[in-house]
Amino acid sequence: MPVDRDTRLQEWERRAQPYLFIASILxxxxxxxxxxxxxxxxxxxxxxxxxxxxxxxxxxxxxLARLAYSRDRWHFVRTRWLDLIVTVLPLLRPLRMIDLHERMQLRRAVPGLALEARVMTYSGLAALLLGYAAGLAVYHDERSAPDANIRTFGDAVWWAASTLTTTGYGDATPVTPRGRVIAVGLMFVGVALVGAVVGSFSAYLMRRFRQEGER
Amino acid sequence: MPVDRDTRLQEWERRAQPYLFIASILxxxxxxxxxxxxxxxxxxxxxxxxxxxxxxxxxxxxxLARLAYSRDRWHFVRTRWLDLIVTVLPLLRPLRMIDLHERMQLRRAVPGLALEARVMTYSGLAALLLGYAAGLAVYHDERSAPDANIRTFGDAVWWAASTLTTTGYGDATPVTPRGRVIAVGLMFVGVALVGAVVGSFSAYLMRRFRQEGER
Amino acid sequence: MPVDRDTRLQEWERRAQPYLFIASILxxxxxxxxxxxxxxxxxxxxxxxxxxxxxxxxxxxxxLARLAYSRDRWHFVRTRWLDLIVTVLPLLRPLRMIDLHERMQLRRAVPGLALEARVMTYSGLAALLLGYAAGLAVYHDERSAPDANIRTFGDAVWWAASTLTTTGYGDATPVTPRGRVIAVGLMFVGVALVGAVVGSFSAYLMRRFRQEGER
Amino acid sequence: MPVDRDTRLQEWERRAQPYLFIASILxxxxxxxxxxxxxxxxxxxxxxxxxxxxxxxxxxxxxLARLAYSRDRWHFVRTRWLDLIVTVLPLLRPLRMIDLHERMQLRRAVPGLALEARVMTYSGLAALLLGYAAGLAVYHDERSAPDANIRTFGDAVWWAASTLTTTGYGDATPVTPRGRVIAVGLMFVGVALVGAVVGSFSAYLMRRFRQEGER
Incomplete structure (x- = not known):
């Protein structure tokens, strides 16, 4: 009864959500x-x-429980790579929450937002969360470094904002190796997420102006 | 007669426009x-x-008058969020003006510009206005800060331009908390608006080259 | 005979091209x-x-000769705004040259490049030319400023490259008012042109991969 | 038998691949x-x-062997310009490897990734490789310069990451002429490749959200 097993896995995931959400907030x-x-x-x-x-x-x-329960474990690891990432780096777990909230709304056929608005909301929230997590982690590493210029959490947020938007003023930048590794991750993932926000905002404007022009 | 009420609200909005425009200029x-x-x-x-x-x-x-007059107040707040923003932050009110000018032109069926040109004009004007308002507000906050590097309004405009285009030289950056909050707002909204200008310029070039190729 | 007049204007433009090209090089x-x-x-x-x-x-x-000859002068000024810009700022005239070369190739039905390649070539050449002109003009203004950090033409080219790509290191930035005005112009026009290059390169890759996938 | 000659050239290219791959790794x-x-x-x-x-x-x-063997040498040089670039600048040769791997997968009709995922993988790997090669070359040039701020290979990688994403903090920038020439190359090629990654990621998100919306 393999279908039954997949269904039970999904049922389990659905039930575990609220508890995992509370755990991620904690x-x-x-x-x-x-x-x-x-x-x-x-x-x-x-x-x-x-x-x-x-x-x-x-x-x-x-x-691990879901992995053990799944029929094809290698397939589970490969298709659920976001689950693996947010398990190893739990600061990013709310990404998974946004994703699941999105899917559930779709399953219940909530009318919801336009396509572009959903992409913007998802990418924008993911970017903000990443910025917050990276700001926290960089502040944690940098505040005790001797020649750091990120000295307060405010500096770290300021740095994260100027990094996510690729402005990069350079008045607050990590100097420790770990801080720079986190920064490189934020740059690459952030540039993709913010680019998706900008792209969908642009597409939304184009569509809205086109519709108004047709009316 | 709810339809009548909506119609009267729109009639009111249309008549109030010139006075609100003068007030926003003032x-x-x-x-x-x-x-x-x-x-x-x-x-x-x-x-x-x-x-x-x-x-x-x-x-x-x-x-408040419009809110009181509208039938469904919560719906009014939710669908007219741009009105709420420009009421709380009146420096951004001209955004509403551009929007209304655009809509009226469409209603009168003015032939007007191509789709991409309209998106570029709207996003570009909004970006310039935001840059001007942010430049003023940041200059207001920074000029009296002891270690500021934005000392003249020219510096503030220079900072706003390098922020909107995400160049971010870093030779002029806000150092006060309020200045940085304004800067973060300018970065995120500016990157989206300038991205929309760039995207529609790119789409315009593609379309024009395609049309010339077909001729 | 208004059609005849338009035709003669086009004939004149076609014949004047080689001389204007030589003048622009000079x-x-x-x-x-x-x-x-x-x-x-x-x-x-x-x-x-x-x-x-x-x-x-x-x-x-x-x-002026073309303006005087045209039937509807206001229409001429409005539709030929690129001609007006490159007349007032002759450093940008080669932009017009690229444009005309492009049109002539199309008229002669030269098979030529794919759509994206043409947009990339045109925007890329325009961006390079703008960067060169802005570099020259900024170097001209900055080299004698007391606290300038653009001291050689190499610095100016380095600054122009980091501005066009919106990298904006900030190790070489204009400090004089005229230099900054030129820089703001380069930032805004450059970000649009480089954005068009990036956008068409992206579209080209997508199309090529799609075609290979279909084969 | 010109067709036969082209076929033999392709056969030769296919057989030479493993050896060239080993040589490029070496x-x-x-x-x-x-x-x-x-x-x-x-x-x-x-x-x-x-x-x-x-x-x-x-x-x-x-x-040179392939050039000598090809029927139309000028055509060979023009259509195989990527081959010429990776021969003159062998640090970039793995670009060719990615390209060939891609083509072979397509020939064997491997189901493989979605279109956007392939563009992202290809552009992303090319950007990473370019960043690594540019980092190595810049570090090679800068480490002995008297007033350099790229002193370790870590600094060079940090500089390459902030350049590829156009963040451009400016805390590590090349100061030697050769380092700056490499940097300008990385900026322009990098901004195009990273733009392609961002564009295809954005397109992928849009498509996935649209599909989920339709289900």
């Missing part, structure tokens, strides 16, 4: 708190660290 | 004067401040 | 020589200055 | 080793230099 919150509030008391620090670890462990366990 | 002029000519005599300063406040109050009153 | 050469070789002897300097003035005068005379 | 490896490990013993240095020269000689010999 992960993002705990990581944010631990990066942005460095002078936590040992008790709170241990608590938030536990939250980070437990939520990450939940993601890994859920991924 | 707002932009008074804001410009107050930012660019700091050594005004108290009398003139008070006069221009009054112009600023009165024109803003006119926008707010007009928006 | 203008570009004389401007280049006078900017790049500042220590010319008075005699040579006067000669090259005469070449600049005479060739410019030829452009103006030719434009 | 060239890239030997160039990388000689740039990144400057303190090689004379023996190893001579060995790697020989590898560089021999593999380059193989490329030149193979190109």
């Amino acid at each position: 992960f993002l919150t705990s990581y944010t708190v631990r990066v942005l509030i460095p002078g936590l008391s040992p008790g709170w620090d241990a608590l938030w660290e536990t939250v980070t670890i437990v939520s990450w462990a939940a993601f890994v366990a859920e991924y | 707002f932009l002029t008074s804001y410009t004067v107050r930012v660019l000519i700091p050594g005004l005599s108290p009398g003139w300063d008070a006069l221009w401040e009054t112009v600023t406040i009165v024109s803003w109050a006119a926008f707010v009153a007009e928006y | 203008f570009l050469t004389s401007y280049t020589v006078r900017v790049l070789i500042p220590g010319l002897s008075p005699g040579w300097d006067a000669l090259w200055e005469t070449v600049t003035i005479v060739s410019w005068a030829a452009f103006v005379a030719e434009y | 060239f890239l490896t030997s160039y990388t080793v000689r740039v990144l490990i400057p303190g090689l013993s004379p023996g190893w240095d001579a060995l790697w230099e020989t590898v560089t020269i021999v593999s380059w000689a193989a490329f030149v010999a193979e190109y």
Whole structure:
């Protein structure tokens, strides 16, 4: 009964969503708190660290469980590569959430937004999330570097915005190797996502002006 | 008679346009004067401040009047979000003017420009206006900051141009938190608008070359 | 006989082309020589200055003659705006040359390049020419400025390349007001032209891959 | 029997591929080793230099052999311009490899990736390779320049990434004439390739969202 097995996997994924969503919010919150509030008391620090670890462990366990259950494991890994990425880098997990929210709306046939608006919303939210995650991670690495020019979280957000839009002023740039690796990732993924936002905005304007011209 | 009510709302909007246009010119002029000519005599300063406040109050009153008159208020807020933005940030109001001018031309069936030329004109004017408004606002915030490198309005215009085109030289960048928030807004909205200009210019060239090739 | 008049205007334009082409080469050469070789002897300097003035005068005379001859002058000015621009700013005249070369090839039904290749060639050549002209003009203005960082023509070319591609390193940027005005022009026109090159290259790749996939 | 001659040329190209692929890997490896490990013993240095020269000689010999064998030599040079470029600049040869791999997959009718995914893969790999080659070459030129800010290979990679995405922070930029010539090449070719990646990613998102909307 292979069809049954696929159906049960999908059923499982649908039911696990709310819990994974809560876990991803907990992960993002705990990581944010631990990066942005460095002078936590040992008790709170241990608590938030536990939250980070437990939520990450939940993601890994859920991924492995689905992998073990799937009929063709290599096929599962290859077609679900976004799941693997957000399991290894849980800061990006909300990407998966946007994706799933999108699919569910479509399944329920919610009328929803125009095609371009959906691409813009999805790419724009993904870009903002990536910018936030990269800003946090870069700030975490850079703030203790001796010759860094990213000294506050505000600097890190400013850097992330000027990187995502490819403006690149250069008044705030990472100097540590890890910070630069994160930056290169943000540049390449960000340029593609922001390009998709710009492209769909452009297509939306063209379509709207065409429709108004026809009326 | 709900149809009658919608029709009357549109009739009202059509009639209010010239007055709102004058008010938006007065707002932009008074804001410009107050930012660019700091050594005004108290009398003139008070006069221009009054112009600023009165024109803003006119926008707010007009928006609230329309909101109160509309049948479905939540629907009004949601579908007229551009109206809400230009009421809260009146520096951007001319955007609404371009939009309305465009619609009226279409209603009167003015032959007008090709599709791409209209998208380019609209996006380009919106980008220039945004750049001007952001330049003014950033200059206003930065000129008194101790370590600013935007010291004249010329610097602010230079910064706005290098930001809108995503060149981002970095020789003039905002350093105050408020200046940076405005800059992030300009980056994201500007990259989309300039991208739309570039996209429609590209589409226009492609179409013109195709037509010449067919002849 | 209005048709006859239009035909004669076109005939005149066709015949004047080779002379205008030579004049535009002379203008570009004389401007280049006078900017790049500042220590010319008075005699040579006067000669090259005469070449600049005479060739410019030829452009103006030719434009005015055509304007005077055309039936509807306002229509002539509006539809031939590229002619007006390259008459006022003769450094950009080769743009007109590329345009005319293109049209003539089409009239003679030369098989020529694919659509995307023609858009790429035209936009790319226009971008290179604009970059060269802007580099020359900025170098001319900046080299004597006290705190300039564009000190050699090589710096100016480097600046023009990083501006056209919107990279904008910021290690060489104009500091004089005139230099910055030229830079803003290069940024906006350059971003559109380079965007058209990128867009048509992208469309070309898509088409070629699609064709190979179909075979 | 001209058809036979073309067929034999293609047969030859097909058979020579594996050897040329090995030679291009050897060239890239030997160039990388000689740039990144400057303190090689004379023996190893001579060995790697020989590898560089021999593999380059193989490329030149193979190109000349094919040129000599082809019926219409001018046509061969014009239609095979990518072959000429990768023979003169062998650091870019893997571009040819990607191209051939692509063509062979198509000939064997491998189902393979969607159109946009293929354009993205091809342009993205070409951009990465160009960035790597430009980084190596710039590092080679800059590391001994007195006022350089590209001092390590890491700096060169960081510079190449910020150039390819047109971010252009400006904290690491070439200062030598040769480094800048390479940089200008990377900017122009890179902006086109990365633009193609962004454009096809955008088209892919649009298509996927449209398909999901239709289901």
